[in-house]
Amino acid sequence: MLELHDIRTFYGNIEALKGVSLSVDEGECVTLIGSNGAGKSTTLRSISGLTPPRFGQILFHGRDIARVPPQEIVRLGISQSPEGRRCFQRMSVQENLDMGAYLRRDKEIDADRAHVYELFPRLQERRTQKAGTMSGGEQQMLAIGRAMMARPKLLLLDEPSMGIAPILVERIYETIAEINRQGTTILLVEQNANYALGVSHRGYVLETGRVVLTDASSSLRENPEVQRAYLGT
């Protein structure tokens, strides 16, 4: 479904991605783990068109999207829950969800909102509440729900566990697994690899803008270097 071929992405003169290649098959949940500054967010921002790569190819269903504008990439079926959640603080939960569907003109939006409320009952309870008054974990649910409202074929998740109480992280990860089981392909990036390797089929390890290791998630969990660097064991 998605193939990155040797992409190099820059912020001015700083080369944040120094030739990243990876792939995600239809139906998979794939994770990209790495320390702070490794280039995880830049990889997702390269795919979603927010920070396009200067070199390399990004193929989505065989089409090169590396120079396609972000809103067109959403239309093609890729949506992102950004690092730090970025909910619209003064808008209600429901208004935030509807923002996720702003490019759509079809008649399924109400049904999809109902589906997001099924996935995250907490959001339904709080549908009239302003996003800015909710906890970090609830806002993370909202950011994922908002991304789902674009009806993605490929869902990009940037550090869904960041700064969130463990009990809510568990609930969020159960729902991520459920979203994947229901057929949405997922590319998930995390600094805290514990949950990410639990939910994903395969993983890549990113260090300073390069993929240094890739394997089945179960094997990465057993890898002593991964355990030392990313699992805190």
Ligand SMILES: Nc1ncnc2c1ncn2[C@@H]1O[C@H](COP(=O)(O)OP(=O)(O)O)[C@@H](O)[C@H]1O
């Ligand atoms: N807006 C920016 N301007 C300049 N450098 C940036 C910017 N965003 C990220 N970087 C740099 O790019 C590298 C990768 O960052 P990032 O993709 O955010 O890493 P991660 O998400 O893995 O923590 C880091 O060295 C970071 O300092």
Ligand SMILES: [Mg+2]
């Ligand atoms: Mg990041």
